[in-house]
Amino acid sequence: MIQYALKCADGHSFDSWFQSSDAFDKLHAAGMVACAVCGSTEVEKSVMAPRVQASRDKAKAQPDAPSRPLSEPASPAEQALAELRRRIEANSDYVGRNFAAEARAIHDGEAPARSIYGEARPDEAKALIEDGIPVAPLPFRPQRKSN
Template identity: 65%
Template sequence: MIRYNLKCAQAHDFDSWFQSSEAYETLRAAGHVTCPVCGSGQVEKLLMAPAVRPARSAATPPVQPPAPSLSQPQNDREQALAALRAQVEANSEYVGMNFVTEARAMHDGTAPERAIYGEAKPEEAKKLIEDGVPVAPLPFLPKRKAN
């Protein structure tokens, strides 16, 4: 396996693992290597230094920079998403997998109107939109344990 540092045409830096340099070239040529931020297929490899282990006799191990905290926003976009999430969670009710039922009931007038958010399968959300139920996807996942 080989890890490449990559950059898209919009100057987003990211990295990815590939089975080999030939696998990278094949996937890139087929349009399967895209930027995770903007989706651009114009991706190039950045200059990389090889990862060489120091000799076993080295007196002090190299100092590793601290890993970024995955629980704290790292840039302006992540901060904006965190603020949006906090606002949604503070001003609406989480209805989980009952979102489709609740949204449809409010639209039909059989349930009191209120701000809700939850989960729906893509085909269910599409059906709500086709039926005129005002819904919008949120750019974040609910806070529940995924693993």
């Protein structure tokens, strides 16, 4: 596996893994490498520094460099998703796995109108859409709340 730093024509930078250099070339030529932010297929490799692993003895002797916490978004796309999540969680009620029933009750006027989010099986979401109940998938998994 090889990781490439990539950049699209709009200037978005992102990383992607490929099975080999040849695999990247074939996928790129077929227009199957797309920007992770905007979807553009006008993508090229960015300048990257090679990652060479230090010997085990040397790695043990040197303390690790400070790194970014895993919970901190790195790219603009990750930051936008984090902000979207924050807004949805702050302005909507989490209804958990009862999402389909609650969405239907709101649509039918049996429950108070409000913004909700939760979890639904694909067949439940499809039934809501077929019945004209507006729903949309979220680009993240809800954090399950307990009590």
